[in-house]
Amino acid sequence: MGGVATDSSEQDKRGAGASAAHTQALMERRQSLLGPNMSTFYDQPLHIVKGEGVWLWDADGRKYLDCYNNVPHVGHCNPRVVDAICRQAARLNTHTRYLHNGILDYVERLTATFDDALDTALLTCTGSEANDVALRMASAMTGKSGLIATDATYHGNTTAVAKLSASNRSPHGSSSHIRWVPAPDSYRPLGGTAGDAHALAFADAVSEAIADLEASGHGFAAIIVCPHFVNEGFPSLPPGWLAPTLAKVRAAGGLFIADEVQPGFGRLGSHMWGHQRQGVVPDIVTMGKPMANGHPVGGVVTRAEIMAAFRSSYRYFNTFGGNPVSCAAAMAVLEEIEQQGLMENALSVGAYAKQGLEQLAVHHRAIGDVRGQGLIFGAEMVTDRQTKRPASAYTDKLINAIRHRGIILSKLGRHKNALKIRPPMPFQREHVDLLIEILDAVMRETAMEQD
Amino acid sequence: MGGVATDSSEQDKRGAGASAAHTQALMERRQSLLGPNMSTFYDQPLHIVKGEGVWLWDADGRKYLDCYNNVPHVGHCNPRVVDAICRQAARLNTHTRYLHNGILDYVERLTATFDDALDTALLTCTGSEANDVALRMASAMTGKSGLIATDATYHGNTTAVAKLSASNRSPHGSSSHIRWVPAPDSYRPLGGTAGDAHALAFADAVSEAIADLEASGHGFAAIIVCPHFVNEGFPSLPPGWLAPTLAKVRAAGGLFIADEVQPGFGRLGSHMWGHQRQGVVPDIVTMGKPMANGHPVGGVVTRAEIMAAFRSSYRYFNTFGGNPVSCAAAMAVLEEIEQQGLMENALSVGAYAKQGLEQLAVHHRAIGDVRGQGLIFGAEMVTDRQTKRPASAYTDKLINAIRHRGIILSKLGRHKNALKIRPPMPFQREHVDLLIEILDAVMRETAMEQD
Numbered sequence: 001m002g003g004v005a006t007d008s009s010e011q012d013k014r015g016a017g018a019s020a021a022h023t024q025a026l027m028e029r030r031q032s033l034l035g036p037n038m039s040t041f042y043d044q045p046l047h048i049v050k051g052e053g054v055w056l057w058d059a060d061g062r063k064y065l066d067c068y069n070n071v072p073h074v075g076h077c078n079p080r081v082v083d084a085i086c087r088q089a090a091r092l093n094t095h096t097r098y099l100h101n102g103i104l105d106y107v108e109r110l111t112a113t114f115d116d117a118l119d120t121a122l123l124t125c126t127g128s129e130a131n132d133v134a135l136r137m138a139s140a141m142t143g144k145s146g147l148i149a150t151d152a153t154y155h156g157n158t159t160a161v162a163k164l165s166a167s168n169r170s171p172h173g174s175s176s177h178i179r180w181v182p183a184p185d186s187y188r189p190l191g192g193t194a195g196d197a198h199a200l201a202f203a204d205a206v207s208e209a210i211a212d213l214e215a216s217g218h219g220f221a222a223i224i225v226c227p228h229f230v231n232e233g234f235p236s237l238p239p240g241w242l243a244p245t246l247a248k249v250r251a252a253g254g255l256f257i258a259d260e261v262q263p264g265f266g267r268l269g270s271h272m273w274g275h276q277r278q279g280v281v282p283d284i285v286t287m288g289k290p291m292a293n294g295h296p297v298g299g300v301v302t303r304a305e306i307m308a309a310f311r312s313s314y315r316y317f318n319t320f321g322g323n324p325v326s327c328a329a330a331m332a333v334l335e336e337i338e339q340q341g342l343m344e345n346a347l348s349v350g351a352y353a354k355q356g357l358e359q360l361a362v363h364h365r366a367i368g369d370v371r372g373q374g375l376i377f378g379a380e381m382v383t384d385r386q387t388k389r390p391a392s393a394y395t396d397k398l399i400n401a402i403r404h405r406g407i408i409l410s411k412l413g414r415h416k417n418a419l420k421i422r423p424p425m426p427f428q429r430e431h432v433d434l435l436i437e438i439l440d441a442v443m444r445e446t447a448m449e450q451d
Numbered sequence: 452m453g454g455v456a457t458d459s460s461e462q463d464k465r466g467a468g469a470s471a472a473h474t475q476a477l478m479e480r481r482q483s484l485l486g487p488n489m490s491t492f493y494d495q496p497l498h499i500v501k502g503e504g505v506w507l508w509d510a511d512g513r514k515y516l517d518c519y520n521n522v523p524h525v526g527h528c529n530p531r532v533v534d535a536i537c538r539q540a541a542r543l544n545t546h547t548r549y550l551h552n553g554i555l556d557y558v559e560r561l562t563a564t565f566d567d568a569l570d571t572a573l574l575t576c577t578g579s580e581a582n583d584v585a586l587r588m589a590s591a592m593t594g595k596s597g598l599i600a601t602d603a604t605y606h607g608n609t610t611a612v613a614k615l616s617a618s619n620r621s622p623h624g625s626s627s628h629i630r631w632v633p634a635p636d637s638y639r640p641l642g643g644t645a646g647d648a649h650a651l652a653f654a655d656a657v658s659e660a661i662a663d664l665e666a667s668g669h670g671f672a673a674i675i676v677c678p679h680f681v682n683e684g685f686p687s688l689p690p691g692w693l694a695p696t697l698a699k700v701r702a703a704g705g706l707f708i709a710d711e712v713q714p715g716f717g718r719l720g721s722h723m724w725g726h727q728r729q730g731v732v733p734d735i736v737t738m739g740k741p742m743a744n745g746h747p748v749g750g751v752v753t754r755a756e757i758m759a760a761f762r763s764s765y766r767y768f769n770t771f772g773g774n775p776v777s778c779a780a781a782m783a784v785l786e787e788i789e790q791q792g793l794m795e796n797a798l799s800v801g802a803y804a805k806q807g808l809e810q811l812a813v814h815h816r817a818i819g820d821v822r823g824q825g826l827i828f829g830a831e832m833v834t835d836r837q838t839k840r841p842a843s844a845y846t847d848k849l850i851n852a853i854r855h856r857g858i859i860l861s862k863l864g865r866h867k868n869a870l871k872i873r874p875p876m877p878f879q880r881e882h883v884d885l886l887i888e889i890l891d892a893v894m895r896e897t898a899m900e901q902d
Binding site for chain 2: 026029032035045046047048050051056069072076077085087091093096100101103109122127137168288295296304307308310317318319360376423426
């Protein structure tokens with residue numbers, strides 16, 4: 001368990017006192033320089049100064065097990081990635097208006113992990129930029145503008161992409177070309193639990209949205225979803241669940257955009273990409289966060305005909321996109337996944353973690369549902385297993401208490417009552433043991449009075 | 452003149468033969484992996500493999516003087532920047548939901564270079580993302596959506612920002628909220644050359660566009676311009692030229708967004724920012740390319756009240772934006788500008804280069820106008836000095852011939868007939884001498900038959 005403080009020693013108490021004043025000073029400086037409403041995690045935000053593998057350290061020297069961050073996909077400060085960045089940054093960093101093997105070698109290796117039809121790529125700096133391009137690809141290919149997303153999603157921060165978040169509707173700018181369908185929820189499935197009912201209910205909702213878009217004059221360009229519905233609370237959906245939806249989308253002449261920012265790069269353990277676990281081939285795939293372990297890289301993979309349609313409709317150049325350093329960092333991530341067997345690790349450690357949560361559920365009635373696939377797993381907290389009423393305030397108390405016990409994780413889902421556990425990919429069984437032990441201890445100590 | 456081949460030696464001839472086949476193979480691989488219509492520079496694109504200071508090397512070992520790239524602002528592979536990236540990448544790279552001094556120290560130092568009122572910043576990964584945010588800030592602050600830009604500009608590649616480019620209008624998506632005003636042209640000034648006539652003509656065009664936006668129902672939110680109008684051909688505009696326009700914008704309740712992606716970070720020599728040379732204080736300033744010497748960093752600097760309006764209207768988080776490595780790279784750029792005296796260097800070397808071009812104009816009738824301010828300078832090529840008819844094809848021939856003589860530069864402006872010379876900031880007088888010598892030689896050898 002080395003190094004994580006699981007009790008309040010004298011040193012921790014002193015540290016906590018100094019830390020609170022220090023945090024307050026940083027928060028004030030932040031407000032003054034960056035403005036209000038900058039989001040932070042936890043009631044008492046963390047001041048992190050160092051990372052290594054699955055561990056983070058704060059300014060007081062306290063060590064935290066990182067069970068949350070997917071950006072440092074192959075581990076914080078992964079030596080192979082750092083070395084690749086340093087070597088290339090010292091040699092050359094230009095743009096794609098000059099020829100360079102870095103982008104070609106990387107795109108060749110990246111597209112080799114996809115279905116044969118998905119054979120071209122465009123590199124950006126962020127997942128938001130990738131989705132912003134994907135939406136234009138869909139317009140260029142279909143000549144239409146209507147989009148479908150779920151009502152509990154997030155696909156990024158550009159003006160065009162931010163509109164896809166139903167919860168983040170801005171007072172400015174039209175969203176009349178967007179239709180939201182109810183996010184899948186395996187714990188409370190629309191259509192019921194029998195057979196394909198949930199999958200068919202989702203497909204029917206998509207079908208209605210398509211008809212509505214066609215009637216509106218926008219027409220139907222594309223549906224964009226995370227194929228593992230991670231922001232929606234990563235429901236347990238069997239392979240094939242998306243097939244009826246895909247059939248409706250294809251029949252209507254629309255495109256399927258898979259946002260692989262979260263499930264991609266082997267996180268699900270069984271497959272490199274979330275859509276592959278579902279057994280479907282998207283028209284466009286977008287990626288971001290884990291792609292280069294925190295170096296700003298995003299990308300779009302699609303069929304050559306869609307890439308050509310985009311490039312003939314839009315003149316697109318991204319100054320930093322696909323530069324030699326970015327490609328070296330991204331290549332190192334693919335190499336590390338393969339050479340360290342991180343996808344296989346995600347499958348086995350993820351299964352072990354899910355078992356651990358299921359064991360906890362035997363003793364803790366607050367755990368209404370345990371879900372997980374590879375290294376994205378968690379548990380939904382409820383006030384009552386019969387009514388399945390979300391224990392949102394309790395979940396918030398839990399993650400704050402766990403943070404003070406040296407474990408970093410978060411919450412998500414429509415009711416913000418599901419623990420979101422999504423650690424760096426080198427996460428091991430010993431880390432699961434520590435996580436489960438502290439989660440158990442904190443749940444024993446935490447009352448559910450507010451929900 | 453060390454190392455640049457100014458004639459065709461045997462070795463160069465062999466190199467050129469091998470190089471042509473090599474280039475063709477790379478171009479085919481690129482087309483296959485990245486799709487069609489990816490822009491490249493030059494009739495025979497360069498395959499660059501190494502950079503250092505103001506020099507680049509191709510795969511054949513040939514050395515080029517870089518008179519074009521502004522992204523490697525403090526020099527290709529600047530050791531201070533590379534060292535800052537490597538040290539921080541090996542220590543920690545997370546996001547702004549944890550507290551970190553890196554972003555606070557950087558924003559403090561960055562905003563100290565601006566007028567007191569411009570005291571908060573938001574960091575992104577690209578200049579496109581920065582402009583995408585700036586447009587939303589203007590909507591949040593004014594409650595309106597109408598935008599004004601020049602008819603020969605480029606502000607970036609997101610869906611919302613790409614619409615600002617009149618020359619890049621897409622078949623999809625509405626641009627009804629945008630009005631384009633004629634780009635300033637000091638060589639052929641609208642309104643004539645007398646006194647303030649040109650400045651007033653521009654202000655009048657902006658005024659008409661404002662009235663049109665108000666009548667359309669969109670209302671007037673903001674004008675966005677590069678304060679040095681670099682893409683428009685960096686016209687010679689005296690300080691104060693923008694003042695009448697600003698007065699109209701302010702009177703109409705709109706905001707002035709200064710896109711400092713090109714003139715910023717001391718490039719003009721006399722001031723850190725292009726708007727400072729103009730003597731105006733924008734409401735919002737955006738920056739990108741040179742900000743971290745090629746590491747993907749962009750940003751927006753604005754008044755606290757505008758930041759607050761944005762952050763209360765839009766929930767905005769940028770995963771990679773303002774991360775510790777990006778801030779370390781950006782901080783190293785500011786330090787290098789200051790400690791190497793690069794702004795002063797830009798002023799003195801830029802003046803020397805402009806003199807060199809003016810000398811060339813004595814002998815070469817094709818040079819219709821010489822313009823420059825700091826390290827953005829060039830010459831407009833014409834078929835006839837009386838008619839000022841643009842020699843666009845000739846300019847294209849020149850830059851391609853110069854490339855084969857080991858000098859990298861480009862062309863720009865409405866007619867693509869102005870040499871665009873915008874080297875890394877450590878550019879020295881000896882580099883100017885080499886540039887002028889080769890430009891002179893190439894102009895002597897190049898016929899103007901196509902224009």
